[in-house]
Amino acid sequence: xxxxxxxxxxxxxxxxxxxxxxxxxxxxxxxxxxxxxxxxxxxxxxxxxxxxxxxxxxxxxxxxxxxxxxxxxxxxxxxxxxxxxxxxxxxxxxxxxxxxxxxxxxxxxxxxxxxxxxxxxxxxx
Numbered sequence: 001x002x003x004x005x006x007x008x009x010x011x012x013x014x015x016x017x018x019x020x021x022x023x024x025x026x027x028x029x030x031x032x033x034x035x036x037x038x039x040x041x042x043x044x045x046x047x048x049x050x051x052x053x054x055x056x057x058x059x060x061x062x063x064x065x066x067x068x069x070x071x072x073x074x075x076x077x078x079x080x081x082x083x084x085x086x087x088x089x090x091x092x093x094x095x096x097x098x099x100x101x102x103x104x105x106x107x108x109x110x111x112x113x114x115x116x117x118x119x120x121x122x123x124x125x
Contacts, residue, residue: 010056012037013124016047016075017063017091026061029117036124044069051079059087059124064095073103080105089123091115 013036015023023040030036039054041047044066051057060079062072076088088105093113100110109123 010058011035012039012054012057013059013061014039014041014047014050014054014057014079015061016041016044016066016072017061018042018065018067019063026117026120030121034121043067044071044075047075048078051075051082055083057083057086059089061089061091061120064090064092064099071103073105076105076108087124089120 013030015026015038017023017040020040020042023038023042027038027040030038039050039057041050047062057079060076062075064072066072066075072090072092076090079086080088088108089111090100090104090108091111091113095110097110100108104110111120111123
């Protein structure tokens with residue numbers, strides 16, 4: 001689903017990754033060049049709190065391995081219950097296709113780490 005289509009007209013992206021530097025890089029790059037609002041959550045707990053309060057997210061970019069707590073797969077399933085047509089893009093440096101198929105939400109995308117903001121933008125449409 002492209003940024004211009006689907007749920008509302010939001011240009012808000014939720015990035016859930018325990019790597020604060022990556023989140024800051026994406027917020028700067030996508031916010032500056034593409035005028036997208038990137039909201040960062042560095043833990044699953046923060047993400048679980050944000051998702052129901054801001055149901056106008058266009059996309060969820062979520063690391064599969066969030067360190068302590070639940071996985072990115074869990075966060076994405078929760079987000080899809082709140083926003084059924086949400087674009088989900090999993091990012092990881094170590095996840096296998098078998099894991100994505102077994103635990104990922106339907107119609108999700110995957111982007112291998114490391115990636116550039118331009119590569120992510122291509123996935124966002």
